[in-house]
Amino acid sequence: MTPAEIPLTPPPFTAAVATSPEDEVTRGDVEQVERALIDASTRVPVLMFYTSAVVWLLIGTLLAGLTSFKMHMPDLLGGVSFLTWGRIRPAHMNAMVFGWASMVGIGTSIWLMARLSRTTLRHPLLLVAGAAFWNLGVLLGLGGILAGDSTGYQWLEFPPYAALVLFVAYSLVVSWAVLMFRFRRGGHIYITQWYLLGAFLWFPWLYGATQIMLFVVPVQGVMQAAVNWWFVNNLLFLWFGAIGLGTAYYMIPKVIGRPVYSYHLAAIGFWTYAFFASWTGMQRLVDGPFPAWMITASIAASILTIIPVATVGLNHHMTMRGHFGLMRYSPTLRFTVFGAIAYTVFSLVGIVLSLRSVARYVQFTQASVAYSHLG
Incomplete structure (x- = not known):
């Protein structure tokens, strides 16, 4: 499907087709019951993902605190x-990336996809099984890192046996997401569904391609660093960023x-985001032993991400115009607006850090770490 085929007008409001106040109330009641049934069908798997995510958040936070203490007291x-610092630091990052952020993102995506597809979730226990396998994969991965079985690649430190379990878990999750979209009711495809479907398809591409290029049929020499940074940057943009947007x-x-x-x-915003973000990553290796065109292409792509950043930011701002006062009463709106602002700041900082004149001075400092944490 091309961008021209995306419906460019919002779906009509129910009130516009109501013929009388009685019809309007009846239609509203039906829609409310429909939403309640959809929410009930997704409750167990979504809560499973959310609860697990909170547990991993606590574990990751404890590991982060210990990592910080060891920076000041190395003998602790x-x-x-x-x-040791070399084990708990990657354990902390992977707990946050795959335990906290990924699981809460998957849980939110399941609920949103069901809501927007207007279909109840069939066989939710299979998604619960997917959550259980994901937890098992994260547990095995963290155990492997702490036991000294780390691969040594940033955000890919999980040993191969843990990555395999994650793949099984993700297969269960993405199958149900695609099926929900396939059997959706109504012809309108809301923009949220585009981002969620993109994220569900981009993640296995990123994770699978990286696993193959680093562990199955490994590339040689410095190209391993290029593959690693391509994965890290695109995980931020095409996985977490897509779900967040x-x-x-x-x-x-x-x-x-x-x-x-x-x-x-x-x-x-969607199509430019999908195109330009996938080219980023190599700008983290400015002045490294790589072909100049690779670095330049990533820098150019990073700069061009200003297009989706500007369009998304403008769209959100104009949608909110005249309603910013509601943030005082809605915690959901406050968190969402803050996240949208953080995405804009993160993207702009990334553009600045990708410039050669800036990267030469900051790429080996804590600025790069701060940028990743901001994302």
């Missing part, structure tokens, strides 16, 4: 091999009770 627990496109209009300002801007 120095005699315990599995609590899709969620914002749903939450903001839903809470304030008005449609998205422009479907044209939404379509432009």
Whole structure:
């Protein structure tokens, strides 16, 4: 499907087709019952993902605190091999990336996809099984890292046996997401569904291609660093970023009770985001022993991400115009708007850090770490 085929007008309001007040109330009641049934069907798997995510958040936070203490007191627990800085730091990052952020993103995506597809979730226990396998994969991965079985690649430190379990878990999840979209009711495809479907398809491409190029048929020499940074940058953009933007496109209009300002801007933002973000990553290796065109292409792509950043930011701002006061009463709106602003700041900082004149001075400093954490 091309951008021209995306519906460029918002779906009509129910009130517009009602013939009488009685019909309007009846239709509203039906829609309310429909949403309640959909929410009930997704409750168990979504809560499973959310609860697990919170547990991993707590574990990751404890590991982060210990990592910070060891930066100031290197001898702290120095005699315990599995609590050395070189093991707990990657364990902390992977707990946050795959335990906390990924699981809460998957849980949100399941609920949103069911809502927007207007279909109940069939056989939810299979998604619960997917969540259980995902937890098992994260547990095995963290155990492997702490035991010294790390691969040594950033955000890919999980040993191969843990990555295999994650693949099984993700297969269960993405199958149900695609099936929900396949059997959706109504012909309108909301922009949130585009971002969520993109994220569900981009993640196995990123993770699978990287696993193959680093562990199955490994590339040689410095190209391993190039593959690693391509994965890290695109995981931020095409996995976490896509889920976050899709969620914002749903939450903001839903809470304030008005449609998205422009479907044209939404379509432009999605397609430019998908194209330019996938070329980024190599800008983290400025002045490294790589072909100049690879670095330059990533820098150019990073700069051009200003297009989706500007279109998405403008769309959100114009949708919110005149309704910013509602943030005082809605925690959901406050978190969503803050996340949208953080995405804009993160993207702009990334553009600045990708410039050669800046990267030469900051790429080996804590600025790169801060940038990743901001994302």
